[in-house]
Amino acid sequence: MKKFEIEDYISQLSMDSVIFGYEQKELKVLISKFKFGQDSWVLPGGYIKKTESIDQAAARVLKERTNLENIYLEQFRVFGDENRIVGSPFNEVMKKELPLFDAERFDEEVTAWITSRFVCIGFYALVDINKVHPQKGEFDEFLEWRSFKDIPQMVYDHNEILHFALEALRQHLDEKLIGFNLLPETFTMREVQELYEAIYDKAFTPSNFQKKMLDLNVLERLEKKFTGAQNKAPYLYRFKKN
């Protein structure tokens, strides 16, 4: 692999992504265990090329990690403390490990660039977890879907970024019908309710929840397939295309 071309990227500006998925009634996040240091959990992130918009950069990084295109993606906050990287113990690990990992690609100049101060734009993504095939980056030992209730201690300010991402998701869910991006194409009303309960971490009353959802007039109820037996299967819905 050739040298990391720092001159292709904007300096001191990065993006990190909080990739939300939903599985077994739990809101999950795709996080990375880095090869460097111990217990070094990191959000998938990257840099912004001088020739691409910040949205294009975020979509590119997401494609690299999930192999998915056209992901629902939203910027939610900038993290800009001057010592969020430079003052952190993990940055010292990176300074030491990068040249050991590949001295040719991560020479003194590139290592200094990577371990300098960065202002970070936080994006969150909503994906159908069944469609994602996580792809390791070169620094990743492995990637893992973790329940939002079981997030480990992460490097830098990444726990704080996760906190703000969930706040943004909750707030945006109230305004726009973006939650369906986390579901497969068809779903039962109970599954929608369970999704909302996982995100807000509280229970809703089924009758009220169903009424509220149906009143929004965005769900299409599918015909039940005739099974011959007494048909107690719940109705399936899908999001109306327009």
Add this chain to the structure above:
Amino acid sequence: MKKFEIEDYISQLSMDSVIFGYEQKELKVLISKFKFGQDSWVLPGGYIKKTESIDQAAARVLKERTNLENIYLEQFRVFGDENRIVGSPFNEVMKKELPLFDAERFDEEVTAWITSRFVCIGFYALVDINKVHPQKGEFDEFLEWRSFKDIPQMVYDHNEILHFALEALRQHLDEKLIGFNLLPETFTMREVQELYEAIYDKAFTPSNFQKKMLDLNVLERLEKKFTGAQNKAPYLYRFKKN
């Protein structure tokens, strides 16, 4: 004045501020008419020093333009299209005018830096308009409070930044009681309602509005001063300190 020290600042990252004020039942914004070009209206903005957080940078720029400290300030969106600056006609004006304005300070290197691509973090500020003493920057011909309903065509994507700032203000106003930052220390209930009407651009029913405000339990009603005459003056309120 000495040369603009570009090495003190993060490259390609800027902040612009939408400074909201309220006067004569109108929501207003402090904008700048630049010395360069014709009809070149600009949002007050600046760069981020390598030694300060993005919040500190925003507070510093606000202090420079309003002479106020401890302003209510909130980041609301990043503007990161790759051609938002470089592709704009006004950037060509800047390239030509900066060296003519002061060839020593704005030499080739500094002019190239200023007219390169910038990712911009948008902040909005809420101020008591009576307390602001607008301070011109060196590029400002003058600063002006303009009604949000009478914003001129601005340079770059600054009209879009204004649009998103108002959206953010409306949304945040619903969640948090930040609107009082736009009012003097004491105010009548009618004044609060007029403020909300100016921001949302719609009318509210006085009785409902008053009830909603009082139910929030954050306003303190002041004793009326005994005037001798029949006292028909409305009650004054102030925001409760806690």
